[in-house]
Amino acid sequence: MIELSNIVKAYQMGDVKVPVLNGIDLRIESGEFVAIMGPSGSGKTTLLNIIGCLDTIDQGEYKLSGKFVDTQDDAQMARVRSTHIGFVFQLFNLIPRISAERNVELPMIYANIPHQQRRERVRQALTKVGLTDRARHVPTQLSGGQQQRVAIARALVNHPDLLVADEPTGSLDSSTGREIMQMFRQLNEEGMTIIMVTHESDIAAYARRTVQLLDGRIQYDH
Amino acid sequence: MLNQFIFIVDRILQAFYALRDNRLRSVLSIIGIAVGIAAVMAVGTVSKGGSYLVFSELETFGLNSVWVFRDRRDKDPNRLVRQGSGLDNYDLLALQNCCDAIERLSPVVMSRGNRMVIQTSNRYSNAQLYGVNADYTDINNDKISQGRAFREYDIKRNRAVALIGPTVVKDLFGEYTSPVGQEIRIGLRRFTVIGVIEEKSRDFLASIGSAGGQDANNRILIPYKLFQQMRGDKSINFLHLKAITLDDAPRASDQVINFLERRNGKNYQYTSQTMSTYIKTAQRILDGVAMIGVVAASISLFVGGLGIMNIMSTSVLERTREIGLRKAIGASKNDILFQFLMEAIIISTIGGVIGLTLGSVVSMALASVTGFPLTPSLLVIVIALAVSIVVGIASGYLPARRASQLHPVEALRYE
Numbered sequence: 345m346i347e348l349s350n351i352v353k354a355y356q357m358g359d360v361k362v363p364v365l366n367g368i369d370l371r372i373e374s375g376e377f378v379a380i381m382g383p384s385g386s387g388k389t390t391l392l393n394i395i396g397c398l399d400t401i402d403q404g405e406y407k408l409s410g411k412f413v414d415t416q417d418d419a420q421m422a423r424v425r426s427t428h429i430g431f432v433f434q435l436f437n438l439i440p441r442i443s444a445e446r447n448v449e450l451p452m453i454y455a456n457i458p459h460q461q462r463r464e465r466v467r468q469a470l471t472k473v474g475l476t477d478r479a480r481h482v483p484t485q486l487s488g489g490q491q492q493r494v495a496i497a498r499a500l501v502n503h504p505d506l507l508v509a510d511e512p513t514g515s516l517d518s519s520t521g522r523e524i525m526q527m528f529r530q531l532n533e534e535g536m537t538i539i540m541v542t543h544e545s546d547i548a549a550y551a552r553r554t555v556q557l558l559d560g561r562i563q564y565d566h
Numbered sequence: 567m568l569n570q571f572i573f574i575v576d577r578i579l580q581a582f583y584a585l586r587d588n589r590l591r592s593v594l595s596i597i598g599i600a601v602g603i604a605a606v607m608a609v610g611t612v613s614k615g616g617s618y619l620v621f622s623e624l625e626t627f628g629l630n631s632v633w634v635f636r637d638r639r640d641k642d643p644n645r646l647v648r649q650g651s652g653l654d655n656y657d658l659l660a661l662q663n664c665c666d667a668i669e670r671l672s673p674v675v676m677s678r679g680n681r682m683v684i685q686t687s688n689r690y691s692n693a694q695l696y697g698v699n700a701d702y703t704d705i706n707n708d709k710i711s712q713g714r715a716f717r718e719y720d721i722k723r724n725r726a727v728a729l730i731g732p733t734v735v736k737d738l739f740g741e742y743t744s745p746v747g748q749e750i751r752i753g754l755r756r757f758t759v760i761g762v763i764e765e766k767s768r769d770f771l772a773s774i775g776s777a778g779g780q781d782a783n784n785r786i787l788i789p790y791k792l793f794q795q796m797r798g799d800k801s802i803n804f805l806h807l808k809a810i811t812l813d814d815a816p817r818a819s820d821q822v823i824n825f826l827e828r829r830n831g832k833n834y835q836y837t838s839q840t841m842s843t844y845i846k847t848a849q850r851i852l853d854g855v856a857m858i859g860v861v862a863a864s865i866s867l868f869v870g871g872l873g874i875m876n877i878m879s880t881s882v883l884e885r886t887r888e889i890g891l892r893k894a895i896g897a898s899k900n901d902i903l904f905q906f907l908m909e910a911i912i913i914s915t916i917g918g919v920i921g922l923t924l925g926s927v928v929s930m931a932l933a934s935v936t937g938f939p940l941t942p943s944l945l946v947i948v949i950a951l952a953v954s955i956v957v958g959i960a961s962g963y964l965p966a967r968r969a970s971q972l973h974p975v976e977a978l979r980y981e
């Protein structure tokens with residue numbers, strides 16, 4: 345499903361170019377559950393953002409579901425994100441002061457899903473993460489774990505092929521983190537492809553495959 | 567098509583939620599725009615009301631009016647100085663059908679020397695007497711509020727009939743009697759009142775010194791030949807004529823003057839006065855008022871626009887992460903541009919509507935105080951709304967564009 349070949353990416357910092365990814369080759373099949381690990385600054389977030397069609401690459405090729413992705417084409421990238429990819433972040437990134445259900449509804453507005461269908465799908469997604477009774481709450485009225493579950497519902501609502509999560513348990517205590525991982529497990533067993541960045545090896549243990557990064561290269565993959 | 571519309575509505579709603587979250591700043595910008603639009607409104611209605619007022623007063627003279635009279639500044643100092651007005655009944659007869667720019671023409675005969683006493687049995691009037699023909703009331707745009715106007719035979723047969731103004735009615739009959747059919751005495755003769763001339767307002771023109779000198783409501787009109795008999799000569803003081811259109815007025819005046827100078831040129835020269843001079847003066851004053859208002863309105867709109875630009879810029883900065891998030895979940899550049907532009911337009915339109923309401927209330931208050939007809943017109947409303955939308959787009963565009971061009975990764979990283 346995902347084919348990365350020789351991905352190179354550097355950030356311009358003033359006059360110097362800081363290399364971040366130095367030739368990544370990675371294949372991920374549909375239905376996999378992959379954890380990306382590595383020390384801080386090793387390029388995990390950058391790699392995940394490229395996979396999620398959020399960031400550009402300098403060199404190399406990215407093939408998603410058999411099609412080359414032109415990472416310079418903003419409009420195409422936005423379309424791919426809208427229809428194929430769901431994002432989960434460490435800091436949840438819910439829009440404050442709008443309710444859980446409105447947050448969940450948001451991706452469907454940009455995907456031009458009709459109103460009736462949206463209502464139904466919001467309900468389904470909130471049921472899936474077990475938060476139907478909190479639909480009208482705004483983020484500040486929810487616990488961290490509940491906020492992350494709203495974010496997962498939002499990531500799922502457009503029926504993506506791929507869920508990308510950047511340290512989804514990074515802001516949660518360990519028992520809440522395990523609950524979220526249970527949910528990921530469940531989703532993966534239902535067929536969802538999941539790629540997740542984490543620092544914690546007990547979280548990575550929920551995945552079936554671990555890719556270890558070091559200085560922008562894959563150190564090992566098993 | 568309908569779906570397309572609903573999707574746009576969904577996007578507009580996104581803008582609404584965002585504004586609700588930034589209430590204070592939204593309110594401040596709304597006030598700025600509201601003041602600007604209210605000023606635009608005030609200018610629009612005041613200048614419209616003003617020109618309505620001026621033109622309704624000018625109309626009381628008959629807008630196409632031309633006055634022709636003897637030019638007393640004798641051009642040739644060697645010429646024998648002649649007495650008299652230079653106009654008489656023979657001239658009048660000769661002028662019939664002389665000139666194609668004239669629609670109607672009336673002689674005007676006025677008192678000379680001592681005024682005649684005007685009275686009923688025990689009341690007196692100081693009205694100005696005018697001897698005219700049957701066309702005069704039409705030329706001078708006089709409406710008859712009771713009774714009837716002159717007819718041809720009143721003039722031809724020298725009938726002793728009179729049309730009187732509202733002040734004359736009050737002076738001679740008091741408020742509660744109907745004057746039509748009553749008798750009045752002018753000098754030694756008795757006249758029957760056949761009609762009352764409708765009240766005319768000339769307050770505004772009087773205030774800019776163009777009221778024409780006489781009190782339009784304190785007049786008595788009688789057949790001109792009868793007045794000449796009473797005065798004891800056949801002269802006419804001046805001619806009052808009506809050009810076919812306003813634009814024909816200068817031509818009509820030239821035609822009459824040329825005709826008269828060809829006829830009497832050895833002895834007299836003639837000159838004329840038209841309404842267009844008054845109209846120009848009034849228009850100049852109104853334009854000046856409007857200009858000041860336009861400047862004031864532009865300044866407040868500009869300030870309101872700056873306010874919007876400021877809150878939109880701050881808003882874009884504050885919501886950088888939100889913008890990144892929206893992009894991450896599928897919003898395109900245009901979606902973001904549209905949302906922020908929409909926020910600016912909503913602020914300015916709400917400001918516009920409030921300004922319209924404010925402006926309407928103010929102009930209605932003004933209307934009831936001054937009596938000016940200052941009701942806001944549909945055109946003013948459309949212009950005010952269009953202006954506020956334009957201000958919204960103009961001031962929202964740059965911040966919205968900046969928001970739309972944020973890189974999603976950078977935006978999500980923003981603290």
Ligand SMILES: Nc1ncnc2c1ncn2[C@@H]1O[C@H](COP(=O)(O)OP(=O)(O)OP(=O)(O)O)[C@@H](O)[C@H]1O
Nearest residue numbers: 355356357362364383384385386387388389390391
């Ligand atoms: N916008 C940027 N400009 C410059 N340098 C950047 C930028 N984004 C990332 N970097 C650099 O790229 C490197 C990799 O960053 P990345 O966020 O991918 O690391 P990470 O593995 O996710 O680290 P962490 O575990 O701390 O999240 C870091 O050295 C970082 O400083």
Ligand SMILES: [Mg+2]
Nearest residue numbers: 388389390510
């Ligand atoms: Mg990271």
